[in-house]
Amino acid sequence: MNHLALIEKTQTLIAAGDIVGAESALVELADTEGDSALMVVLDLLPPKDILAVIREYDNSKESVINLLVTPAQFMRGGD
Numbered sequence: 001m002n003h004l005a006l007i008e009k010t011q012t013l014i015a016a017g018d019i020v021g022a023e024s025a026l027v028e029l030a031d032t033e034g035d036s037a038l039m040v041v042l043d044l045l046p047p048k049d050i051l052a053v054i055r056e057y058d059n060s061k062e063s064v065i066n067l068l069v070t071p072a073q074f075m076r077g078g079d
Contacts, residue, residue: 003037003040003041003044004044006025006026006029006041007041007044007045009022009025010022010025010026010041010045010049011045011046011049013025014049014052014053019052019053019056020056022049022052022053023053023056023065026038026041026042026053026064026065027064027065029041030064030068035064035068038064038068039068042065042068042069042073043073047073047076050065050069050073053065054069
């Protein structure tokens with residue numbers, strides 16, 4: 001999948017309030033292309049969008065997004 005197209009799709013879903021759909025799109029990328037492809041996309045997504053996905057989920061549940069977001073990416077989300 002084209003990473004730029006996925007970023008646009010993810011941002012559109014988040015803007016529309018479909019956080020679950022946005023996370024599903026990101027998880028699908030990890031499932032089909034691997035964690036390294038997801039890391040590339042997470043590096044390109046605005047931090048506020050990454051945080052929107054993280055905040056949607058209960059911290060007691062593991063999510064591929066929560067597992068792969070670096071502390072630096074998380075900290076940039078407050079900007």
